[in-house]
Amino acid sequence: MITKLITEITETRKSGAFLRKPVKKGEKPERKYYGIREWQAEHSISRLFRTSIRLQTAFDRCFSEFGMTAQEAAVLLHCAEEGETSAGKLARAIGRDKAKITRFVDRLEGNGFLSRKSDPRDHRLSIIKTTNSGRRVAPRLKARFEEVRGEFFEGVLNIDIDRLETVLQQLHANAERLCEAKQRKVERE
Secondary structure, eight states: OHHHHHHHHHHHHHHTOEESSOOOTTSOOOOEESSHHHHHHHHHHHHHHHHHHHHHHHHHHHHGGGTSOHHHHHHHHHHHHHSEEOHHHHHHHHTOOHHHHHHHHHHHHHTTSEEEEEOSSOTTSEEEEEOHHHHHHHHHHHHHHHHHHHHHTTTOOHHHHHHHHHHHHHHHHHHHHHHHHHHHHHHHO
């Protein structure tokens, strides 16, 4: 079975086309690949999603001893570095929507790491500040982020990290463009 699969993959690489399995009468045809690049791209996207999920899980486990997720830790660190900020500024800095940031801030405030007060110039806005407890834990959070990043990139050459950054920037730009196109389509309908 494995030998047959390897032979099929080898043959399809030589021919430049890949079909998962032959279609029997009455069956729905499976995805047809017109080249190894298309096949590899689909698997790369799948691997990217799986890696992202595993990385998020690993980061969250590393911050559970602090009673927070990695994203909450990132919010707390950003607040500690800024002194005071707003949910909108946090959302832009962290790359999450304001609703998600508000949930993170709610939880961090409930645990005594952040505080909120109304902006005296605009009562619709809140000023978010780190509490003494938040400032005390921030250096440990920063050290933990650095430790986990080091472990994640262990065995990866600096030149490969640079290439990865270039590829991820392009993929992010492509994803943004797709999201914007979908949003425009929804708005037109």
